[in-house]
Every structure is written in structure tokens, then in C-alpha cells.
Amino acid sequence: MTTIATGQTQQAVPDLRRVVTRALVVALLIVIGLAVAGVDPRLAVFWVFGVTFGFILQRSRFCFASAFRDLFLLRDGRMMKAILGGLAVATIGFALVQYNLTPNLAGGRLPFNAGVVPLGLHLLLGGVLFGVGMVVAGGCTTGSLYRIGEGYVGSMVAVGGMLVGLAFIHFTWNWWWDTYISHLPVVWLPPSLGWGGTMALVLLALAGAAVFIMWVESRAGAFAIVRPASPRQSAADFRGKLRSLLRSVFVQGWPAIVGGVALGGLNVMIYLFERPLGVINEVGRWSEGVLNLVGLPPPPHVGGVGPCAITDAPPTLLTWGLMINGGIILGSFAASVLAGEFRLRVPRQGRRYGQSFVGGILMGYGGGLAAGCTVGGFFSAIPSLGVNGWFFGASLAVGALLGVQIIRRIS
Amino acid sequence: MKVDVRGEICPYPQIKAVEAMQKAKGGETVELITDHPPSLETVPTQAARLGWTATIQETRPGEWCIHLARPTSQAPAK
Numbered sequence: 001m002t003t004i005a006t007g008q009t010q011q012a013v014p015d016l017r018r019v020v021t022r023a024l025v026v027a028l029l030i031v032i033g034l035a036v037a038g039v040d041p042r043l044a045v046f047w048v049f050g051v052t053f054g055f056i057l058q059r060s061r062f063c064f065a066s067a068f069r070d071l072f073l074l075r076d077g078r079m080m081k082a083i084l085g086g087l088a089v090a091t092i093g094f095a096l097v098q099y100n101l102t103p104n105l106a107g108g109r110l111p112f113n114a115g116v117v118p119l120g121l122h123l124l125l126g127g128v129l130f131g132v133g134m135v136v137a138g139g140c141t142t143g144s145l146y147r148i149g150e151g152y153v154g155s156m157v158a159v160g161g162m163l164v165g166l167a168f169i170h171f172t173w174n175w176w177w178d179t180y181i182s183h184l185p186v187v188w189l190p191p192s193l194g195w196g197g198t199m200a201l202v203l204l205a206l207a208g209a210a211v212f213i214m215w216v217e218s219r220a221g222a223f224a225i226v227r228p229a230s231p232r233q234s235a236a237d238f239r240g241k242l243r244s245l246l247r248s249v250f251v252q253g254w255p256a257i258v259g260g261v262a263l264g265g266l267n268v269m270i271y272l273f274e275r276p277l278g279v280i281n282e283v284g285r286w287s288e289g290v291l292n293l294v295g296l297p298p299p300p301h302v303g304g305v306g307p308c309a310i311t312d313a314p315p316t317l318l319t320w321g322l323m324i325n326g327g328i329i330l331g332s333f334a335a336s337v338l339a340g341e342f343r344l345r346v347p348r349q350g351r352r353y354g355q356s357f358v359g360g361i362l363m364g365y366g367g368g369l370a371a372g373c374t375v376g377g378f379f380s381a382i383p384s385l386g387v388n389g390w391f392f393g394a395s396l397a398v399g400a401l402l403g404v405q406i407i408r409r410i411s
Numbered sequence: 412m413k414v415d416v417r418g419e420i421c422p423y424p425q426i427k428a429v430e431a432m433q434k435a436k437g438g439e440t441v442e443l444i445t446d447h448p449p450s451l452e453t454v455p456t457q458a459a460r461l462g463w464t465a466t467i468q469e470t471r472p473g474e475w476c477i478h479l480a481r482p483t484s485q486a487p488a489k
């Protein structure tokens with residue numbers, strides 16, 4: 001049984017200063033949104049999506065890395081179930097969006113921007129590398145970005161590693177494409193199974209995965225998941241109830257499943273707007289930017305595939321990807337500040353920096369090779385009704401299992 | 412037993428909490444000092460698996476103390 005001592009937190013900081021800090025943070029988000037809207041209103045919409053993404057991630061302590069890792073390390077499937085919930089919501093939404101984009105299945109075309117990429121062993125390699133990297137680094141691409149917003153210094157190092165891993169991709173992608181990837185089939189299910197058939201199959205598979213997780217959890221003993229009892233303020237009046245509601249949204253952590261479903265829904269909305277969520281594409285652009293800066297420009301890329309394709313960086317600084325990734329960082333930062341949780345979190349052991357950096361390199365290369373990370377290659381890919389998302393997801397699991405063996409030995 | 416896992420990257424707060432609970436002798440309690448929000452969810456779950464109880468107390472913004480105790484031992488003093 002778990003209880004939370006509500007107790008008064010040591011209020012070292014006066015109330016006024018806290019209110020002002022929070023107001024400033026929110027104002028910053030709005031100012032950036034308005035500034036970006038002046039350049040292109042669509043960018044401002046992506047900014048809102050990105051900030052919302054980061055906010056939800058921080059509030060629900062969402063973590064793709066922990067979803068895979070904790071299944072093997074702790075026999076805890078809470079986060080993975082949350083992701084399955086999000087995948088189910090997104091699958092239904094994406095099917096409807098794709099039906100709207102491509103109602104005629106006989107045309108042999110993919111819906112615009114679908115997270116469907118060539119299916120081959122490079123996804124296995126990429127997924128395993130990424131899975132190892134995310135467990136060793138303590139977070140995937142998205143996780144590292146939103147943790148930067150929370151003040152985790154280790155995550156900054158991880159992103160640094162990603163830039164290096166992606167730099168290697170920038171110089172080897174063309175070889176991969178020409179030698180292998182360009183010859184692979186792209187498997188999108190609706191033409192073979194129909195819309196209803198595909199949705200039924202995917203949802204059934206997700207349900208099967210949920211049952212599998214239940215089995216994994218039961219093997220550890222105590223089946224029930226403990227929820228810390230939230231301090232119940234039995235407020236009778238409206239003000240009290242409102243205050244309690246605001247606390248549960250902005251101060252207390254959200255249940256993971258709420259985050260998962262919210263992210264699934266968010267993904268549907270952004271696909272409706274233009275494209276499913278993708279994160280590593282933009283980090284790839286950052287990597288290319290750094291390469292250009294140090295005088296090592298990579299060759300022009302051939303063969304762009306999927307929403308997270310490694311393509312030549314457009315010359316503009318402001319892209320949808322920057323709005324998303326920047327929004328994740330600042331949305332999470334705002335959520336953290338509003339919850340009173342922001343703090344610089346500095347690893348004390350030197351080896352953690354090495355872990356974060358090496359993990360980042362693996363994530364950069366693996367995600368770049370697979371043209372997608374846990375978001376673009378998995379969370380947006382499975383709902384896109386292709387087979388690649390499942391294959392990449394299974395590879396992530398294998399990588400995570402390996403990663404768990406590694407981190408156990410580095411304690 | 413005091414276990415300070417502040418600054419640790421995921422999943423070491425959880426790992427170290429479980430190790431401490433497994434190593435604790437007799438009625439020894441474990442005080443886990445952490446700045447890692449996910450551990451507020453994962454550590455109580457693992458504690459329950461081992462038959463322990465968990466009490467979470469926020470000590471500073473973004474920092475918590477999770478009091479872990481076996482039910483047979485005395486409840487941790489506030």
C-alpha cells in the first residue's frame with residue numbers, strides 16, 4: 001500500500017516568485033507561438049502540437065524506453081499498456097484519415113505521409129541498435145528531449161550522442177539505400193485486407209499484446225499494480241473541486257494510460273492536420289547542421305521514405321520538425337515548472353555520461369537507419385497500417401532485452 | 412538505510428531501491444531520496460511485490476523521499 005504524505009513542502013521560495021516564474025514560462029510559450037505564426041501560421045499549429053506533446057509526456061512521465069525495458073527488468077507492463085492504448089486509439093483515427101486520403105485502394109498508392117517504410121532486415125538492425133541505445137541512455141529520442149525540459153543533464157548528453165550517430169547515417173545512408181533498402185517491398189495492409197479487415201487485425205494484435213503483458217506481469221508475483229492514493233480533498237464547494245482538478249492536471253502525475261490515449265489522440269489530430277508525429281527527422285537535421293558548421297557537409301541523400309526520411313535539410317531554420325521537437329522540450333519545461341518539479345538533475349557518476357552518450361550514438365544510427373525512432377518508426381507506424389511498425393517494434397524489444405543485460409552490469 | 416539516488420538516470424533509482432529492499436535485514440527500513448518522477452510510480456509497485464509499503468513525501472521542488480518499510484516493522488516516523 002502506498003500513501004503520499006501531503007505535508008507542506010518546504011516553501012523556501014515565496015509564493016509571489018513562484019507565480020511570476022510560472023506566468024513567465026507560459027508567456028514564453030505564447031510569445032514563441034506568436035512569433036512563429038508571423039512567419040507561417042502552419043508552423044504555429046505545429047508549435048502548439050509540439051508543446052502539447054511535451055506537456056503530456058512530462059505530466060504522465062511517459063517513456064517508450066521504460067515501456068520495453070521494464071517488461072524485462074521489473075516485469076512491470078504499466079507503461080507498455082499505456083502505449084498499446086495509444087496505439088489502439090491512433091489506429092482507429094489513422095485508418096479514418098487514410099481512408100479520407102486514399103479511398104481508392106486499387107490505385108496502388110500509399111496515403112500521403114503515412115508512416116509506412118520499406119520492410120527489411122535494416123529495420124531489425126536499426127531497431128536492435130535503437131533498443132539497446134535507449135535502455136543504456138535511460139530514454140529514447142522523445143524521452144531525452146522532454147527530459148531536457150525537466151532539467152536532466154544526462155539527456156542533453158544523450159542527444160549529443162544522437163547527433164554523432166546520425167552523422168554516421170548521413171554518410172552511409174546512400175549506401176544503404178542503393179545496396180539494400182531501395183529494393184525492398186513496402187507492405188501496407190488495406191489493399192490486401194480492406195479497411196475493416198486491417199483495423200480488425202491490428203486491434204486484435206494489440207489486444208493480444210496486452211494479454212501477453214498481463215502474462216509477463218503475473219510471472220513476478222503480486223499482480224496488482226499499486227496506485228499511490230492521491231490526497232483526497234473532499235471539497236464540497238466549486239472552488240475546492242476546481243482547485244482539486246487543477247492540482248490533478250498540473251501538479252500530480254497523470255496515470256500512464258491517460259498519457260498514452262492522449263498521445264494517440266494527439267497523433268490523429270496532427271495527421272489530420274498534415275502528418276503523423278515524427279521526432280528523429282529533425283534531430284537528423286540538427287546533426288546535418290552541425291556537420292555543415294564544422295565543414296563536413298554530407299553528400300546529398302537519395303531515396304526519402306516515410307515521414308522521418310533522412311532527406312536533405314531544407315535551408316530554412318524553422319521547420320515543422322523544429323516546432324515539434326522544440327515544443328516537446330519547452331512544453332515539458334513548462335509542465336515541470338508549473339508542477340513545481342523542475343530541477344537540474346546532474347548524474348554524479350562519470351560512467352552515466354558515457355552511457356548516455358554511447359546510448360545516444362546507437363539511437364542516432366539505429367533510428368536513422370530505420371528512418372524512424374520509437375515515434376516515427378513505431379508509435380506512428382503501427383497505426384499507419386503497415387507491417388514495418390510491428391517489425392521495428394519487435395526489434396526494439398530485442399534491443400531492450402539486450403540493453404537490460406548491459407545496464408545490470410554497469411550498476 | 413538511506414539510499415540517495417538523486418541525479419541517477421533511469422532505471423537506476425528503481426534498481427537501487429529494489430536492491431536495498433532485498434538487502435535490508437530484519438525490520439530495517441529504506442529511505443530512498445530521489446529526484447526522478449517516474450520512480451514515484453515504479454518503486455511503490457516493486458515494493459508491493461516484495462511485500463513492503465511505500466510512503467512518498469515531497470521534500471523540495473522536484474525531490475522526494477520514499478519511505479519503504481515492511482508491514483511487520485514499525486511505520487516510519489514522519
